[in-house]
Amino acid sequence: TKDTKGLKDYYKDYFSIGVAVNPRMLDAGAEADLILTQFNSMTAENAMKMGPIHPEENRYNWEPADKIAEFAVKNGLKLRGHTLCWHNQTPNWLFTDAEGKQVSKEVLLARLKKHIFEVVNRYKGAIYAWDVVNEAVPDGNGTEIYRKSKFYEIIGEEYIELAFRYAHEADPNAQLFYNDYNTEDKVKREKIYQLVKGLLDKGVPIHGVGLQGHWSLYEPTAQELEESITKFASLGLKVQITELDVSVYPKEHTSRERKDTDKAEFTPEMNNKQAAHYKMLFEIFRKHKDKISGVTFWNLSDRYSWLDNFPVRGRKDFPLLFDQNHQPKKAFWEVVKF
Numbered sequence: 359t360k361d362t363k364g365l366k367d368y369y370k371d372y373f374s375i376g377v378a379v380n381p382r383m384l385d386a387g388a389e390a391d392l393i394l395t396q397f398n399s400m401t402a403e404n405a406m407k408m409g410p411i412h413p414e415e416n417r418y419n420w421e422p423a424d425k426i427a428e429f430a431v432k433n434g435l436k437l438r439g440h441t442l443c444w445h446n447q448t449p450n451w452l453f454t455d456a457e458g459k460q461v462s463k464e465v466l467l468a469r470l471k472k473h474i475f476e477v478v479n480r481y482k483g484a485i486y487a488w489d490v491v492n493e494a495v496p497d498g499n500g501t502e503i504y505r506k507s508k509f510y511e512i513i514g515e516e517y518i519e520l521a522f523r524y525a526h527e528a529d530p531n532a533q534l535f536y537n538d539y540n541t542e543d544k545v546k547r548e549k550i551y552q553l554v555k556g557l558l559d560k561g562v563p564i565h566g567v568g569l570q571g572h573w574s575l576y577e578p579t580a581q582e583l584e585e586s587i588t589k590f591a592s593l594g595l596k597v598q599i600t601e602l603d604v605s606v607y608p609k610e611h612t613s614r615e616r617k618d619t620d621k622a623e624f625t626p627e628m629n630n631k632q633a634a635h636y637k638m639l640f641e642i643f644r645k646h647k648d649k650i651s652g653v654t655f656w657n658l659s660d661r662y663s664w665l666d667n668f669p670v671r672g673r674k675d676f677p678l679l680f681d682q683n684h685q686p687k688k689a690f691w692e693v694v695k696f
């Protein structure tokens with residue numbers, strides 16, 4: 359597989375090509391081979407989230423994250439850290455004191471700082487970029503800029519600035535990203551813009567915006583995507599696509615019930631639509647290679663995607679460039695043919 363040209367080779371003059379991994383994929387075998395042939399960057403899908411890596415106040419679970427970091431260093435892959443501060447997959451202890459009461463602002467800030475310092479210091483040198491804060495902006499058309507997470511309720515909006523300042527203090531060389539999804543939605547995009555512009559205006563160390571890129575056959579349009587890339591880049595920030603997948607189901611199927619139309623079958627029509635959509639996405643990425651420093655896929659192949667259980671549990675999805683046998687799909691050839 360060493361002489362097979364992979365995505366990373368086709369895109370060596372554009373941006374790094376990454377993949378979200380779990381430690382089990384890194385043992386010798388087809389998945390490790392595919393990773394090494396196709397990608398030059400990785401992100402831990404779950405192992406470096408607050409709950410998985412720091413399950414109790416005085417206990418860290420380093421082994422899974424260490425395995426990913428060691429694989430990256432040993433094989434010369436870049437590594438993105440995901441994620442230092444996020445309202446999901448947080449450990450139960452984080453917001454409660456010994457009596458089971460909600461902690462004060464001061465206690466939570468001290469815990470957040472300790473978490474960030476411990477995790478960032480351990481992977482300093484292996485991780486070049488961190489998703490410092492993930493998904494701090496709410497969906498919907500309301501005027502609220504800040505998601506009403508426990509971080510927001512207990513600390514206030516300054517938790518975001520402080521998380522970035524802590525991460526920068528822990529590793530002044532790491533590139534620090536704000537990461538979010540639905541960044542092509544006009545209302546949400548503007549809120550994220552105001553948030554990161556506010557941070558920059560205050561001299562907060564933030565270096566980039568991650569567009570997660572959890573899209574579908576039907577979204578975004580080329581125009582919406584270009585507007586997002588150029589808007590955030592206009593602030594002098596790097597842009598990365600951090601969690602790319604293209605679901606075969608339309609957004610309106612996001613209700614948690616399965617629709618009878620969801621046959622969980624990858625039809626030839628889906629194959630063609632997905633190939634055309636990935637072709638468009640990568641045409642836009644290449645056009646803006648001066649603004650985009652990395653594109654990371656969320657999961658490796660259609661063998662497993664987080665979308666197989668979200669937003670509908672048990673509804674198989676087919677969102678990636680490699681099929682369930684790790685073979686390149688039609689979309690792969692559209693992405694590398696330019």
Ligand SMILES: Oc1ccccc1CN[C@@H]1C=C[C@@H](O)[C@H](O)[C@H]1O
Pocket residue numbers: 403492539570572601664
């Ligand atoms: O697309 C969404 C819609 C609603 C909530 C969250 C998301 C995306 N949220 C992402 C998805 C999977 C997780 O593994 C990532 O850590 C998270 O950043």
